[in-house]
Amino acid sequence: MELVVENLEKDFGDKHVLSGADFVFEQGKIYGLLGRNGAGKTTLFNCLGGEMQADRGSMKLVQGHSSRDLQPEDVGYVYALPILPEFLTGYEFIRFYIDVNQAAIADRGDDIDALFDLMSIEESDRHKLIKHYSHGMKNKLQMLLFLLMKPPVILLDEPLTSLDVIVALEMKKLLREMKDEHVLIFSTHILQLAADLCDELVVLHRGKLTCVSAEVLKQPDFEQQVIELLSEVDADESGSGEEDADAGDN
Template identity: 30%
Template sequence: MNPANSAAVYTKDLTKIYKDFWGRPKVTALHDLNLTIERGEVFGLLGPNGSGKSTTIKLLLGLIFPTRGVASVLGQPAGNTVINERIGFLPEESYLYKFLNGEETLRFYGKLFKISHRELKKRVPLLLDKVGLDEPSRKRKLREYSKGMARRIGLAQALINDPDLILLDEPTTGLDPIGTREMKDLIVSLKKQGKTVILCSHLLADVQDVCDRITILFKGKMQTLGDVRDLLQVRDITQIEAKGLSPVQIEEVRQFMARMGAGNAAITHPTTTLEDLFIRVVRENTPANGDGAVAVAPAASRS
């Protein structure tokens, strides 16, 4: 089967060269990118600033046009407005109309998808709940939103059409650790629903947590591509985990390892991540709701 038709995203020799006023090449932002992202996977686009991540996203969305090469999205040429019906996009910052409030914003974007008034009436509150915007926040103008709230409403607008492909550009920027975790949980749940997610970030831990495959771009070129686990695996080190060992038993394991020829075997207690620790502390100090669920405080507003 032609990958251009079957894959969620397919690019071949995709190149973007920015030109100066006289048409002379100025910067090669992306150079011969060949990429196939399968449907249903969470794919990470990694790279430092100026590596070509955002350029790739913009090309896939038709915000800019390639200098050479092809790109197709869900079987259609990139930038085709027809295919935009099935795409959700969260830009790196929430570029939304600041004079609208949260509900108005979602209703506006819903109308662009020709979603009926009745359907919007149901879908908008659900989405606002999903991204964690409480009742008073929904009625406030976006210009009064904090960065975290703006990311949340941005995410909501990206999901208003229940898309098959979601492009998230730096989704966790501006979010507190809880928001970051919720975002990651959401990405995982989207994957479970069979959606394709393209995550563009330079927060490597986030990508590591949720992505199936990643590519690393540098200076506009693809440097590496593959499964996250494969890429991160250190093949000459073996890790053995066990629970409830006493110090005596640990010493016996160390001696056994020495006998096996692993003279400098490191046997320590594993550490949790700072993110896990933070969430645990917050949850432990938050009163439980009646149903037993842990209430997560909404992101603080600027005011």
């Protein structure tokens, strides 16, 4: 399976945030999405996830000789700031989520405790209100939803940056285990994390997507080479205008 993005464009007024972005993301790989603040990473994720309408272009899922337009239900989105019902306990939320989506959940929906075990969520935490969960716990709860729904495409917006070392290692292990069945795109500012976790790095620069070659990743100075690429910004792109156009982007 492939996620094929072709000529994707998104404008905010006279600012071209996505300018004919093209890329083929393959199942079985974790892609690291890199870009400066305001480059359009969140805009790209919002277009892929159906939360924002692209102005032009297409996003398709391709399997062999068949293809279809990407739908919102094809995409799981791990937000940098998890959006969860904090008035419920973790257990209540997962029970409710399973009940609502029972028709779409093929397996793993019967034993909720086994799901929490899989995510290394302690038994004492399962019946706490989500508002008392740490950021890492909330991210685990988000990931648990994707283990249930198994969307073909999973977008991860800075999911590891605020986690402690143990939880981050657990999340990286889980992502590596999941990649064979999904297209995983991981947005981060941390180059070393991207190089450690991801199979390929993709740079969003001047509205277009460019793959960083495997040869560059193997070189000891790869971080400097990526930084130099991201620094090649015209004077009119380095001001505050693009940040305003792509408000809230990372």
